[in-house]
Amino acid sequence: MPAVAEMLKASEAAVVSRVSLRDVNRVIDEHILPEAFVSLDNGRHVLAGACSLITFYFESARRLTSEERLFTIRTAEARLASARSLPWSALLREDWTVHHEFLTIDLMPFMRGASERLDDLTAAREAVTSSPEILGGTAVIRGTRVPVHDVAASVSAGHSTERILETWPSLDAEKIRLATIYAEANPLRGRPRVLGDLPEGSVILTDRCVPRRRKAG
Template structure:
C-alpha cells in the first residue's frame, strides 16, 4: 500500500466528510500546512490534516472561527512538545490523547473510523495500467469494480453475482462502494485514446446485451472498432 500517513485530496475528503474542493481550499488558505501537507503534485495531506480540516469546516455552525483556530494551534503545539508528530499525522493516537484539544475529540474519532474504512478499500481494490486497461479491479482478480457495483446498482443481487464471482463478500462490496465514492469510475478509467494514441476509429458497432443475467449494463452500448495506422 501507499504511504499510510499521507493521502490524496480525494481520500482526505472521504475522511473529513467534505468535498475535494473543500480540502484544496483549506490547503490554499493555510488552514493546514506543513507538516500536515506534504509538498508535491496535488498536495498530499496527512490523515490528521484531514481530521483538522473536518473540524474546521464541520464545526463552523457551533464553534466560532477564533476558537477553532485556537484549538488547532493548541493541538499542534502539544503534538510538537510531546514528540508524537509521526503517529499523530497518521491518526494513530486516541482522540483522548492529551495532545488534542478537547473540542477536537469528536472529529478525531470520526476521522479515525473513516480512515480505517479507507484502508480497507485501498487494500481491496487495485489499479494497474497492466491489468484491464488501468481500470479498478478487485485485488488479485481481473474483475472490474464497475461490473460489480454497476450490477448491484441496477438491481442484481449479491447472491446472483457470487454465482460468477465466488470471492465476493459484503465487506468487499462495501469497500468497492467506498472506493467508487472516492474515485468515481468515469474519472478513473483510462481511455483508449490515451493507452493507444496511434489507433483511430474505423467503424462503429452497436452491441446488445446477451441473455446473461449478470451483464453489468442492460442497455445499448456503442463500441468503437479500432484500426491501427500503418
C-alpha cells in the same frame, strides 16, 4: 492503517475527513490547515492525522465562529506535530481538549472518526489490485476480474446490493462497500466508459433507448 505522518492524496483526505474534495482544496488554499500538514509537491497531499482537524472545522461551523475553530486548530497543531511519529493507537490516548476562554472543545471524537475511516481506506486499498495481465491494468476487486469503479458506479446509480451481487456473484456486501470507498478516494479521470467498452464478465443491468424529441416546426 496509514501512519499519522502519511501524506494522503487530496481525494483520499476528503474520504477520511468526510468532506468534499472542494472542501479539502479550500482548507489548503485558505491556509486553514497549517502549512506543516500540507504538501504541494507532485500533487496536493494532506497529513493523515490532520484529517480530523478538517472534519472538525466543517462539522463545528454551526456552533463555533471561524475564529474559534481556527484557534482550536492552531492549538492542536503543536500537539499533532509532536505526535507525528506515534501510531494511531497512541494518538488516541492523548488529551485532545482545547480551552479557549469560556469554551472547552474536545477533539477526541474527530480523532476517533478519522481513525475509523483510515481503517476503512486501508481495507479498501488491500481489497483492490491492478495488473497488466488483468483487463489491461484496470483496478479490480482482488481475486476477481470485476472493475472496482464499475461496482462503485452501480452503487451510485442506486442499484441494490442484491442486484449488484446478481451481476457479480464473486463479490459480497463488504467488497461492494470497500469498492465505493476506493473509487471515491481514487476517482477516474477522463471520459466515462461507453457501453461498447464493458469489461469481460459484466452484465448490462438496463438497456433502454429514449427517442429524441423533435423540435416543433
